[in-house]
């Protein structure tokens with residue numbers, strides 16, 4: 001379902017990143033570990049179609065991601081890839097449910113499962129609240145709901161637990177795992193968080209060592 005092969009990337013001439021190959025089937029889980037600055041967010045953005053690699057190929061569901069251009073890439077990403085960013089990229093002036101509907105709108109989905117998602121994530125009661133009035137943990141759950149709103153085949157999460165206490169960190173990881181199972185999606189989590197290592201045994205290290 002996902003294959004990343006021979007991926008290299010550089011932001012400038014000083015440093016070139018070489019990333020390990022990744023192969024995943026539907027329903028697989030993977031942790032990406034690595035020191036600060038090793039390129040974890042960079043590889044996540046490459047897998048998510050946000051950063052074109054210098055060389056190599058990312059194949060998702062049979063499509064070579066960077067062969068797609070402009071609007072086709074945006075649409076493919078919106079339909080097939082759900083990204084949970086390190087800092088929530090949800091729109092603060094909008095309500096919880098407006099943020100989800102916007103994600104649906106971009107790819108022409110009807111959002112049939114938005115209500116169920118909000119209930120499962122424990123934020124249904126907050127659906128009419130503006131993001132700016134939510135706690136950090138609630139906003140994090142909204143960004144998860146938004147990433148899952150179009151039933152993606154691939155779920156990418158960048159440090160999803162870094163701002164959460166133990167109880168909420170466990171809840172968020174289990175939610176991501178449950179949702180991934182529900183859609184038979186592949187789940188990739190980038191993290192520093194030692195707690196997360198207990199939940200996912202399949203791991204890859206970027207930058208050589210931890």
Ligand SMILES: Nc1ncnc2c1ncn2[C@@H]1O[C@H](COP(=O)(O)OP(=O)(O)OP(=O)(O)O)[C@@H](O)[C@H]1O
Nearest residue numbers: 011012034035036037038039040041042043190192
């Ligand atoms: N837009 C950019 N332009 C230039 N350099 C960048 C850019 N984004 C990241 N870098 C550099 O690339 C390296 C890898 O960054 P990245 O964010 O992928 O690391 P990371 O492993 O996710 O780190 P952390 O665990 O601290 O979040 C860092 O040294 C960073 O300074």
